[in-house]
Amino acid sequence: MNAHDEWSKDERAALRALPRGEPVTRTLADSTVAALHARGLLRRRTPSRALWPLAAAAALALFLGGYAFGQMRGIRAGHELAIDAMTAVPGADAARLAVVVQRTGTAYLRALDVLARNGSDGAQQAQEAALVITEAALREVTAFAPDTLTRARLARRLQSATPPSIWY
């Protein structure tokens, strides 16, 4: 190469100005993911068996948060129902227990919604309860899996004060 071959200042600027990327369709992403699934290189997004204990722990934290809040308000029926549900599954494996705990969590969220709609005082209390729940869940997950994406996501959600959406 010689000096003639080098780009001029304007030519270099034109090269730098060329785009470095282009829009990609969602279809391409989905078809690529499907192709990788078909080859066994990716797994479905449903929680794997290995994640069930984690899900159970987080759901349990959700329940405990509700329990603490219930205790604070003198309400016991919710947690008693949950314990009944847990013990009513003799010999259940972790996966089945996790389902029970998650259902309890769902029931708790519904209760939270009812509380939030109960006037301005209810909305305030619901916010406090939600904070207790989320922090409790984060503590549980941190204890079980301190260096995981799940923990990081939960922490981010708590930080951004958005309600957790990992359940259902």
Added chain:
Amino acid sequence: MTNDPSDDRSLAALVLRRGDEHAFRVLFDRHTPMLSLFVRRIVGDQPHDVDDIVQETWIRAVESLERFRWESSFRSWLLGIALNVSRHELRRSQRVPLHDDAACSNGRAHAERVDLEHAISALPDGFRTVLVLFDIYGFTHEQIGTMLGIAPGTSKSQLSRARAAVRARLGSSYMELTHECT
């Protein structure tokens, strides 16, 4: 090594160990816009399905993820795979490579001003590949030599002629190129 769970290496580890779809989608969304345009530039103005090449690139990347040593960036590694897939596709389509002199004749025949992107896309395969890798994506001649299986000196000479051909198509150095080609 960083502990950022969203960096390429951490996400790739999740894909490799768990087949984590979410981690893959993050990688895909991060790199595919660049990858897609790179492929489009490599295959030039030939009617290849860029999406097919991009998809095949990702499949090969995930298949060979275990063997990637992280001695280069994930992006460079992906571009290398995309380059191989693109070249394979060009060969498979039995496109007859243009002789080097064709660049000169193209320069004469189409001296009208066209934009830079089109000028590059119309280059002969070998010229275009070297120019795209060197001038747009910043690979060195040594890296290009390794990627294409050619000597660094060959990469330099192809780049030189590629630039001349682009100039000719852009019209700025038409006379110089004409002189060199005769």
